Amino acid sequence: LEGRDALFDDHLAWxxxxxxxxxxxxxxxxxxERVVQARLFAEEANRRGIPTLVHGSTGAGNDQIxxxxxxxxxAPAARVLAPIRDEAKTREExxxxxxxxxxxPMQSDAAVSINTGLWGTTAGGxxxxxxxxxxxxASFTTTVDPREAPPEGQELVVAFEQGLPIAIDGRAxxxxxxxxxxxxxxxxxxxxxxxxxxxxxLGIKGRVAFExxxxxxxxxxxxxxxxxVLTNAQRFWKDHLGDLYGQLxxxxxxxxxxxxxxxxxxxxxxxxxxxxxxxxxxQGTVAVTGVRSPWSIMDVQQTAYGERTALWTGEDARGFAxxxxxxxxxxxAAAQRAKGV
Numbered sequence: 300l301e302g303r304d305a306l307f308d309d310h311l312a313w314x315x316x317x318x319x320x321x322x323x324x325x326x327x328x329x330x331x332e333r334v335v336q337a338r339l340f341a342e343e344a345n346r347r348g349i350p351t352l353v354h355g356s357t358g359a360g361n362d363q364i365x366x367x368x369x370x371x372x373x374a375p376a377a378r379v380l381a382p383i384r385d386e387a388k389t390r391e392e393x394x395x396x397x398x399x400x401x402x403x404p405m406q407s408d409a410a411v412s413i414n415t416g417l418w419g420t421t422a423g424g425x426x427x428x429x430x431x432x433x434x435x436x437a438s439f440t441t442t443v444d445p446r447e448a449p450p451e452g453q454e455l456v457v458a459f460e461q462g463l464p465i466a467i468d469g470r471a472x473x474x475x476x477x478x479x480x481x482x483x484x485x486x487x488x489x490x491x492x493x494x495x496x497x498x499x500x501l502g503i504k505g506r507v508a509f510e511x512x513x514x515x516x517x518x519x520x521x522x523x524x525x526x527x528v529l530t531n532a533q534r535f536w537k538d539h540l541g542d543l544y545g546q547l548x549x550x551x552x553x554x555x556x557x558x559x560x561x562x563x564x565x566x567x568x569x570x571x572x573x574x575x576x577x578x579x580x581x582q583g584t585v586a587v588t589g590v591r592s593p594w595s596i597m598d599v600q601q602t603a604y605g606e607r608t609a610l611w612t613g614e615d616a617r618g619f620a621x622x623x624x625x626x627x628x629x630x631x632a633a634a635q636r637a638k639g640v
Contacts, residue, residue, distance in 0.1 A: 300339045306417060307475040310335055314418075314514075314548070316462045316565040316572075317541030318522050321549055325495035325507075326514035328419030330549040333362055337369035344374050351378045358384035361551070364500045368551040411438050411508070417478055419491065419511035427506045430496060438508035445489030445583025452581025453488060454588075457481075457520045459576065462569030464517055478513045485512020488580040500550050515585050520576035523587045528571045528594040537568055 310331045313319075320326055344352055352370055356363035363384055370379045383393055397403050411424035411434075422438040436444065458466035464477040472480050485491050491512035499505045525534060544561045547553055574592025578585060602608035611619075 300343060302335050302339050303417060303475040305339065306332065306335045307478060310548075311418060311475070311478060312463055313544065313562055313565060315464075315517060315521055316569050317537070317544050317561075318518055318525075319541050319545035319548070320518065321545055322495055322497045324493050325497070325509060326419060326511045326518065327545060327549055328416060328421050328509055328511055328514075329414055330361065330365065331418060332416045333365040334369065334548060334553045337366050338373060341370055341373035341377075344377055349377065351380060353380045353382065355383055356381050358387065359501075360505075361500050361549070365551040369554065372554045410435075413440055415441065417475060417482075417513075419509055419514060421507045421509045423505075423507045427494070427508055430504075430506060434494060434508040439492055439510055441510045442486050442492055442512055443489045445492070448487065448489040448582045450582060452579055453484060454577065454579050455484060455516075457517065457576050457578060458574070459521060459524055460573045462521065462565075462572040464521075478517070481516045482513040484580060485516050489583040490580050490585050491515035492583065516578055516580060519585055519587050520578050521572070523590050524574050524576050524592060525572055527590050527597055528574070528592050529568065530596075533568055537565070540564055 314327060314331060321330075340352065340354075343349075352374060354363075354366040354370075356366055358381075363381055367379055367381070370377065382388065388396075394403070410426045411422040414421045414423075420441045422434065422440070426432065426434050426438050455468050457464050458469075463473065464481070465471065465473045467477065467480055467484075491510050491514065492508075493511070494506065494508050496504065496506040525537070529537070540561050544558060544565070547555055547558045547561075552558070571592075571594035573594060574590065576587060577589035578587055600610065602610055
């Protein structure tokens with residue numbers, strides 16, 4: 300099933316608008332793809348009238364909850380089976396079952412299990428079970444080792460329109476193709492590597508290594524553009540709602556109506572998030588070095604921070620500072636009185 304357009308238009312676009320990072324580091328590489336996989340699976344089953352749906356999740360991870368919940372919601376008449384989970388099959392048993400039927404080869408003793416998708420790659424297994432152990436290169440199969448990436452790096456300019464990338468270095472490219480193009484750049488320069496330790500839907504802790512080269516470029520660029528064009532209050536509430544939206548996606552609650560409410564807020568917030576952002580990728584690092592927009596608040600404020608202003612006088616500033624600190628001064632005075640000072 301071809302799902303790249305659906306993945307970007309209906310899912311990744313909202314993660315970009317919301318600057319969504321699980322635990323401030325992980326861009327939901329797996330969880331978001333499971334949402335669209337389950338949806339397309341259910342739609343195809345409904346179209347064909349298939350009464351039984353089967354997925355290959357184990358009983359120890361998030362994916363079983365994601366698939367079960369989504370399939371029950373989108374194909375309520377179907378019976379959902381997960382034989383590996385339901386029959387408590389081990390990796391060795393499932394590998395042997397596949398090999399006996401000519402499917403493979405597969406490594407049952409691999410140190411990591413790799414999941415690769417458009418938004419990124421994750422690796423989990425023996426290498427990630429110990430929270431103190433640093434993952435080896437075996438966990439990073441997509442990106443160039445940052446130590447071997449070109450030392451000169453690469454500068455690029457990403458253009459955004461209403462919160463989404465529409466061009467790279469003047470070349471029009473949007474949707475999932477923009478993600479793929481940014482991923483190619485990030486892969487060459489070893490950016491987007493990380494390790495995420497967090498809470499699973501089941502209530503246990505989980506840890507994965509990940510590579511998200513596209514997200515590591517587009518999310519910092521988008522966030523910096525928002526700083527230029529949005530108010531402080533807008534960004535404050537966007538941060539909270541973006542984080543909540545990420546929770547819904549990650550924790551198999553994407554189909555809760557609350558997700559649609561948050562999407563409506565995010566869409567409204569992005570009306571002025573248009574402009575260009577200059578980014579430098581170099582040996583595993585990403586730096587935003589410039590941003591401009593016709594909606595720039597900075598360009599119309601008639602002031603240079605810490606230097607000069609035409610918006611108020613020194614006397615105005617003195618009065619504002621006095622009033623601004625009133626609550627703190629009164630609290631301190633009350634504390635002193637209570638101590639008998």
